[in-house]
Amino acid sequence: MLRKAFLIILGVILVLVTALAVAYGFRSELTHMLAKHYLQHQGATLTCARWQWGSGLLAIDADRLCLEYQGHSLTLEKVTLTPSSLHIDKAFVLAGPIAASDSQEQEASPWQPAPLALLLPLKRPLLSIAEASVSFTDFSRPMTFAIEETQINHFQITGDIQGHWLLKADAIEVDVALARDFAKVLGDYIKTQQNHALDWHADVAQLALKGEFWGNSLDATLALHLDGELRTEPQCLWKLASRGQVHIQSDDMQQYRITAQQLQSELGALSHCQTLDKYSAYLGELAEQPWQLSSGQTMTVNMSGEFSLPALSMANRAGQQSILIEANNSQGNWQTLTLSSEYLLAAQLDSIGSLQSQGTLTDKQVQGHFLGQVALPPQQELKFKPLQAQGQFGYDYQGSAWLRGDVKTPALSYQDYQLKGLSLTLDAALGLDGQVEAELTTAVAALNSPQLKARTLTQQYQIGANALGKGERQAKVEMQSQLADLEVQGVRVSGLKLDSNLAISRVIEGTHLASWQGVEALLKHNWSDNAHALSVVVNDTELSSFMPLMQQLEPELVLGDGTVSLHLEGDALLERFDWQMDINNAEVLYQDYLAQSLNMAPAGSVNSGALQLETTKFTLSEVRAGPILKEVSGELGMDKDFYVSQVQGKLFDGSFALDKLYLTGLEKERKLALLRLDGIRAENVLALEPQQGISVKGLLAAELPLRFNEQGVSIENGRVYSQAAGKLTIDNNAAFNAVKEQQQQLGPMLAMLENLDINSINADVDLTNDGWLTMAMQLKGKNPEHQQEVNFNYNHQENIYTLFRALRLSDEITKRVEREYQAKE
Structure with a gap:
């Protein structure tokens, strides 16, 4: 029995050994079979x-x-x-x-974290x-x-x-x-x-991670020590240095909380940058100082790409100067590159002043408002008190932008010009096509300089321009200007308005309509690099419209009826102009001198500031200077000074003629002007100062050499003579009777003058520039009652300016002109 059992055990062992031997011999094939069975599902x-x-x-x-x-x-x-x-x-x-299929599968079946x-x-x-x-x-x-x-x-x-x-x-x-x-x-x-x-590289001295992972949650700390360099321009190299720790947490492995409170970062330029060079004059020492980057609050990031960052700041400080940039409540998606954030910019610079801006920032646009007090450093000729600036703006990164802002300063000066209460308001928009549409309003409370003074100047601009688009740069500007008061060298005008239209490209074409108290002037120009064509047109304008100006230039000059027009055309760059005026039916009162129905069409040119006048004919219906001049005509001319010549007209039913009289350059020594009188009725001369009981008849003529200089008008060696027989009658004149009583010995001779047929009158005449007339008169005639020849010599002196002034003050027409002008005021 034992033998049988032993044999069975031995057989089993032999089978096992044989099986192991066979398996070991075929171990590679068996290994692949088993691996395929367990691994293929993975x-x-x-x-x-x-x-x-x-x-x-x-x-x-x-x-x-x-x-x-x-x-x-x-x-x-x-x-x-x-x-x-x-x-x-x-x-x-x-x-x-x-593999793409793996990525799609992962997106279709996202990872579900588990403990x-x-x-x-x-x-x-x-x-x-x-x-x-x-x-x-x-x-x-x-x-x-x-x-x-x-x-x-x-x-x-x-x-x-x-x-x-x-x-x-x-x-x-x-x-x-x-x-x-x-x-x-x-x-x-x-x-x-x-x-x-990008042209950059980084030297990471430390990058360490410490933490725990529970499958569905994470708690870790990232330690970082980084030095990086970034080149943005051929000569512009930036340095970024970050040192510290970043804490990362997640409760579901889908959303992560990142805290960088212990991370210190700096960003600065290692070399001169063209971009920074533009602002180095304003940034001063800040241009050389690094920026400090920090985030004091926790950032959240989702696996879907969404993130939120409560606060991120960049700061730069040097002495009393500082710049702070903050991004607050930032949200977005790093996968789709979307962003939405609030920002704050605060700057305090020695060269500029203080500036603050707040607004929103997205991946598509930035918009916000700004407020600041700008105090640029004084320039060589420009000085001003701090500018107060405020407004709103927007920019969409594609090239379109808008800006609405106000700038004010209490005082500004440039060279010898001082402005007070300057303010500017701008509303502008820039389209994607580079087209600029803007409205600009400027206001100045006062402008002063040694040459001029202005008060309450306002201007409004409507601007359309192809500033950044393709093709030729073009702009159109509509401008309305109003000026309450302007004073130039003591001359003041009020209520000045200017409407302008400008087209700016390679040339500047402009049309300007200036209006001032009933006066309108049209100005046109076409300016290029080589020429500045300019024309000025003033259509028929009532002379009385110029009275506010005339009262300041010459207070004793009054402009009444009549019109004036002007056309000027030329080149402002070359300072060459041709001009033409038309004066029609003008009525002018100077002191007590009145000119009526003045007609003339002067023309000339201006060359480098020098005025030239072509010889111009003029006519006057009447001039009242005490004596009344009628149907006056002549020529106005100019060599280096203005003069009148070939002047003629009617006086006392006779005529007068003046050869040439200079009206300017009175300090120069001139040849005497000759005034000729012809056919002057003696009774009309006596009517200037009528005497009761005295009458004179006859025709007189005169040759009066005139001198007109800075001291006034004088007559030197003038002569008055009779042209025909005359008659003198004295009948009960009180003054004449008193002389006879006082000079009884002359009584018989004086009686001869009471009824005298005048054969001739000759008188030497001199007039001083203060109005004193001296006449040495010789009178020859015959008393018909006594058949007595009479030779009478008489010296007379009188201030005729006093006489003429009294006559002029009694002129009804002078009073009428003054009343009409006062009514128009």
């Missing part, structure tokens, strides 16, 4: 397996094991497995790209990998490291990754750091993945 494939028993039956040695999973491959070489250890001499991982529940045996072989190498696509070199399990589930790692991690049934604890050399490799890879590669 998408993995065992591609190579060469192993054998080690020394004794308690060890397995594998020369090579190969595994592929979704485009990634793992190769193990020289593997030794014993009951106490699993040692791998070399491990190679080749990471391939993620870790690791089945960790209490005892198993400890793992050690002498050399592990992980190769990534586009990395310049593989990541290499070694792993040593010092005690069960506690792993120590050295190489490109240094530190340790601990496996628990419900958590994984890590405390690892990335070696500095491989951090550079990682940075170079990230740089190549940018759509628009």
Whole structure:
């Protein structure tokens, strides 16, 4: 019986040994079959397996094991497995790209995090990998490291990754750091993945991660020490330095809370940048100082790409100067590149002053408002008190923008001009096509200079311009200007208005309509680099409209009826103009001199500021200067000074003629002007100062050499003579009778004058410039009653200016002109 049992046991053993021998012989095929059975459901494939028993039956040695999973491959070489250890001499991982189908599958079936529940045996072989190498696509070199399990589930790692991690049934604890050399490799890879590669590199002195992972939650701290350089222009190099820690937490592995309170970052320029050079004059020392970047609140990020950041700030300070930029309540999606944030900008600069701006910032536009007190440094000729600026603006990153703002300053000066109460209001919009539409309003309370003074100047502009678009730059400007008062060299005008239309391209074409108290002037110009064509037209305008100006230039000049027009055309650059005036039916009162129905059409030119006048004919229906001049005509001319010539007209039913009399340049020594009188009725002359009981008849003529200078009008060696027989009658004249009584010895001779037929009259005449007339008169005749010849010599002196003034003051027409002008006022 025992023998039979022994034989059965021996047979079983032989079968087992035979089976083990067969299995060991076909171990590679069996290994692949088993691997395929267990791995195919995970998408993995065992591609190579060469192993054998080690020394004794308690060890397995594998020369090579190969595994592929979704485009990634793992190769193990020289593997030794014993009951106490699993040692791998070399491990190679080749990471391939993620297949599109895998990505779609992951998006369709997102990962659902769950708490870790690791089945960790209490005892198993400890793992050690002498050399592990992980190769990534586009990395310049593989990541290499070694792993040593010092005690069960506690792993120590050295190489490109240094530190340790601990496996628990419900958590994984890590405390690892990335070696500095491989951090550079990682940075170079990230740089190549940018759509628009930037010229930058980073030196990561420290990149370490410490924390715990529970499968459905995370709590970790990232330690960072980074120095980076970024080149934005050929000569512009920026430095970014970040040092500190970032805390990362998640309760569901879908939303992460990131806190960077202990992270300090700086951004500054290492070299001069053209971009900064534009603002260096305003930034001062700040242009050389780095910016401090910080975030004091927690940022949240979702796996879907959404994020929110309560606060992020950039600050720069140097002495009393500072700039602060804050982004608050920022929200967006880093996958779709959307952003929405509130911003705050506060600046205090020595060169500018203070400025604050707040608004909203998105991935599509920025808009907000600003408020500031700008105090630019005094320029050589420009000085002003701080500017108060405020307004709103918007910009959409595509090129369109808008701005509405106000700027005010109590005082501004440029050269010798001082402005008070200056304010500007701008409402402008910039379209995507580069077209600018703007409305600008300016106001000045007062403008003063040695040459002029102005009060309450307001201007409104409507501007349309192709400022940034393609093609030729063009602009159209409509402008309305109003000026309450303007005073130039003591002459003041009020209520001045100007309506303008400008077309600006390669030339500046403009039309301006100026109006002032009934006077309108049309100005047109066409300015280019080589010529400044200009024309001025004043259509027929009532002379009385110029009275407010005339009263200041010449208070004793009164303009009555009549019209005047002006046409001027030329080139302002060359200072050459031709001009033409028309004066029709003008009525002019100067002091007590009245001219009526003045008609003339003067013309001339202006060359480099010098006025030229062509010889111009003029006519006057009447001139009242005491004596009444009628049907006056003559010529107005100019050499270096103005003069009148060939003047003639009617006087006392006779005529007069004046050869040439200068009206300006009175300080110069001139040839005497000759005034000729002809056919003057003596009774009309006596009527200037009528005497009761005295009558005179006869015709007189005169040749009176005139001198007109700064002291006035004088007559030198003039002569008056009779042209025909006359008659003198004196009948009971009180003054004449008194002389006879006082000079009784002359009584008989004086009686001869009471009835005298005059044969001739000759008189020498002199007139001083203060109005004193001296006449040495010789009268010859015959008394018909006594048939007595009479020779009478008489010297007479009288101030005729006093006489003429008395006559002029009694002129009814003078009073009428004054009344008409006062009524028009």
